[in-house]
Amino acid sequence: MDKIRKPKNIFVQGAISPDKIAHSIANHSSKTDIGGHSIFLGQIRADQKEGGNVIGIEYTAYEEMALEKAFEIREAIFAKYPLTCMHIYHSLGEVKTGELCLFVFTSSKHRKAAMDACDELVERIKTELPIWGKEILDTDAHVWKVNT
Structure with a gap:
């Protein structure tokens, strides 16, 4: 019988803490059928822009649509690759x-x-989810971020 997957809330308010990452990794030590993990961590860069230096990014999203799309992507990835978890x-x-x-x-x-x-x-998260980042500059200006 296939496991029924339900949409999960992928959003965290503010930065993702190292403790959350460590806890997530530690939770997998009891899963002895796993032989490999892959982890991507996205970090905010202090880029220099024409209007000033980036000191942070304010993320907004069309949450309901983003969660639905994230679920679709998640299901497609599970169907394509023999994953234990994601x-x-x-x-x-x-x-x-x-x-x-x-x-x-x-x-x-x-x-x-x-x-x-x-x-x-x-790649799919960056290109398909309705999430926007407004780069906050040290000059009190802001620039809408374009994903590349």
């Missing part, structure tokens, strides 16, 4: 430079599936 966390609100705003964690019996799934998942 976790996605994305920040909403303000995240300062140096802090983490995206945590993607995939696990599988063998490393290649975990690595390939993680890479594809990150």
Whole structure:
């Protein structure tokens, strides 16, 4: 019988804490059918812009649509790769430079599936989810971020 998956809330208010990441990793030590994990951590850069230096990003989202799309992406990735589990966390609100705003964690019996799934998942999150970042500059100005 297939496991029924339900949409999960991927959003975290503010930065994603190192404790949350460590706890997520530690929770997998009892799962002895996993042979490999792949982790992506997105961090806010202190980019220099024409109007000033980036000191943070304020994330907003069309939450209901983003959660539905994240669920679709999640299901497609589970169908494509033999994963044991997958976790996605994305920040909403303000995240300062140096802090983490995206945590993607995939696990599988063998490393290649975990690595390939993680890479594809990150690309799809960045291009398909209705999440916007407003870069906050040290000059009190802001610039809407364009994902690349």
